[in-house]
Amino acid sequence: IDPSHICISSGVTAVLDLFFFATCDPGDGCLIPAPYFPAFDNDMNIRNEVAPLPVQPKDTHTYIPTVAEMDAAVDEAAKRNVRARVLLITNPGNPLGTLYPEATLKLLLWAVRREMHVLSDEIYANSKFGYVAQNAVEEKLLSPEMVAEFVHTAYGMSKDFGMNGFRVGCLHTKNGDLLNLWQNMGMFAAVSNDTQHALAVMLQDDTFVDFYVEENKRRLKNSYNLLTSAFTSVKLNYMPACAAMFCWLDLRSLLTECTFEAERALWKEILEDCKVLLTPGEACHYAEPGFFRVCYASMPPEHLQVACTRLTSFVEKKRRKRKLSSA
Amino acid sequence: IDPSHICISSGVTAVLDLFFFATCDPGDGCLIPAPYFPAFDNDMNIRNEVAPLPVQPKDTHTYIPTVAEMDAAVDEAAKRNVRARVLLITNPGNPLGTLYPEATLKLLLWAVRREMHVLSDEIYANSKFGYVAQNAVEEKLLSPEMVAEFVHTAYGMSKDFGMNGFRVGCLHTKNGDLLNLWQNMGMFAAVSNDTQHALAVMLQDDTFVDFYVEENKRRLKNSYNLLTSAFTSVKLNYMPACAAMFCWLDLRSLLTECTFEAERALWKEILEDCKVLLTPGEACHYAEPGFFRVCYASMPPEHLQVACTRLTSFVEKKRRKRKLSSA
Structure with missing residues (x-):
């Protein structure tokens, strides 16, 4: 991972706030497979006026919506003059505690082909304790250009490391506009240097991190x-x-x-x-x-x-x- | 000072961002006596679309605008369909290094009588080295209710204590709506607990603070x-x-x-x-x-x-x- 592709803000809440400001206009919508983390609504709606668009999957074995269900959600929103601009997934999932299997990343392809941004909230990425299939899919389905423009990942220290009080979240993206925006507007939710230093010391201690x-x-x-x-x-x-x-x-x-x-x-x-x-x-x-x-x-x-x-x-x-x- | 009247965010930049979001609509304006701190424009404009309205004082002895000059600035803005909602002053001033003398706080009265919010950026409050006249004026001119609703103070650790990397700013206000807003939206720019703890330890050390x-x-x-x-x-x-x-x-x-x-x-x-x-x-x-x-x-x-x-x-x-x- 190239460090210049990482934007840091005071928590994933702050990351989401800026991300939705950057990718949506007020009145736009964000697709989210249900069930989903209750606080997302507030994060996208209260300041940016982005409407959450829950997608209810019929398949209660995987809880992953089909392409037809996604299309139906987009059409349903369009009827209310809401344009779906973002697909938000959490992987591993909250509240399900599951991972998106490789086959279902066709959802990602579905979204990006519609020029929809995909934000994958991976705040539990280091808390996988069960069997996990290989998950590196992006490049197979999408061109590097499409990934760079439309596919973004959020991560934070609050869950895997139990450090929610530290208020450190980051966005990984190759999208030049987003990276530029963070250069300036990132100052509205910056992380203090002393916290950054403490985390850098901690994260550089491979023995501790691996053990933890x-x-x-x-x-x-x-x-x-x-x-x-x-x-x-x-x-x-x-x-x-x-x-x-x-x-x-x-x-x-x-x-x-x-x-x-x-x-x-x-x-x-x-x-x-x-x-x-x-x-x-x-x-x-x-x-x-x-x-x-x-x-x-x-x-x-x-x-x-x-x-x-x-x-x-x-x-x-x-x-x-x-x-x-x-x- | 009642601690429940203080809102904390990751730097005064973050405080200004939320303050302008709370008090203005996009397209509104903020009066600022010139010359003023260059970065204010960005803070109010880039996300909140609030237009800075510089007021040029003719009196270059004090650089304090007259009521007539303020009225003219409001009228001038109104011609461009910009409504002045906030008066922003810095006290002590940047770039002047001066303090607003008591007599000029009629500006405050002028603004509040027009139901304009007044934000006094007092980030240099502990860096007064010259002769300073008494400055406690609010209560004399304004009712406590008007002060509570319209008069707000920003402070941060970056200048007096040289701690700009620590990203700690606060707003002092008695306005219930602002206090409520910070309860929720303050999470978009929170200060990490470890930084808060370090500062609390430092600020409780009266001997150190007095010496410093x-x-x-x-x-x-x-x-x-x-x-x-x-x-x-x-x-x-x-x-x-x-x-x-x-x-x-x-x-x-x-x-x-x-x-x-x-x-x-x-x-x-x-x-x-x-x-x-x-x-x-x-x-x-x-x-x-x-x-x-x-x-x-x-x-x-x-x-x-x-x-x-x-x-x-x-x-x-x-x-x-x-x-x-x-x-």
Whole structure:
């Protein structure tokens, strides 16, 4: 990677803000496969007035939209006079904890052929703990010129290194206009020299970084296994993850009815009964009620175990009640 | 000062960016008494599309515009469909190195009565080395409600403490809308926790801060005296300063003609002949050619002495040449 292709700002939030300012006009739209990270809406909308355009994939095995679904989302937006200018993906995904497999990068080709910018938010890039297929695809499908103009990657220190307070995000791009824009407007969200120095010292310590990344993966995998074993023990379905710190849990069977009202009620019940805070699928803009994001990385395994026990007891209690009431 | 009235961003540049976003619509204007800091134009214009409206004061003794001059600037802007929404002053001033005397704070009253926001950039507030009259005026002229809504102060660590790489700026305001806005949009330009911690440790050390501020003033005053003695020795006029790190120098007598072309030529000649870099008045949006900002704080006195000797020799050489050619 050529260092001159990297722009640095005070967090990926700041990177997104400038990126959307640079690539969109107010009233334009950004396609995002759902479910997706709740805060993206704010990042693109509040200052830049860019509308999030969630794409709901029918394939709940991969959660990857088809080209037809993408086309339909573009057409639907166009009817409301919203022009889709950007495709935003997160890879590894939040809330899914999965990686885009190579075959699905046809989405990228689909977007770039329409002269749409593609931003891949790879903030969990060093937190891949499961099996990961080769992912170097760009050059095969696209000309280097198209990649340079339209394909961009965001990265930050907050997740892989647990350094969200450090406010360091970067954009990797070969697009000359974007690089020029950062030269000047990057000053509106610059990273302090002392933080840059501390990070440079840390990142140059290969022994530490290698150890940290491996140990982080090991612990994530342990926690993920602990969590999913608990889900399996009570026959709960979830999306198998291989990266990041999330698990996408299917609690549709516990809903009193198939509505977001019921989803919110269940979310509240779990919070009050188990003292476990999940993210409802509605907040992730997922169209079908009953799914929840479980974030499992911010606690030691023994605490996670307590949370799991509470959750599984809760599930069993709900099922017993339902059986009784239907008996 | 109530800490809840302070918003922090990554540098005063970032503070200005959000402030203008909050207070202006694209196409609005901001009044600024000239001469003024060259970078303000970029800060307000490039992202927020706010037009700088320089006000040229006739009174070159104080460089403070009269109410009539302010009114004229507002009317002139209105003719171009630009609405003046903000009055931006720097106090202490850049490039003048002076303070707004109490009497002139009627400008503030003038602005607030027109429901114009007033932003006072006080980034040199702790670099006052000359005689400074009492400056606490707001409450006398304005109601607390008007002050809370319309009067705001910017401060940063870059000048008084020489910490521009640290990217820490703040806005002091009692305006609830601005405070709310920063709660959310402040994340687009946040200051890293480690920088905040380092500064907190430093600023809590009263002994150090008191020593530093006093020593800084002492050295600024020494350098200022050294510089102005040199100017006096060759009978050059300058604006007497009492703060910051600038001196506004009148070199009109050296211009070949009263044009900005001649100003640029003289600037280039000084740069090449003396290896001394001044800021031409044109860059500070001053309407009359022949004035220059001298920044004297970034070098030890012995180097400043070298620069002064070169400058005074240059002035004498120019005068001799002129005498010869007119003889």
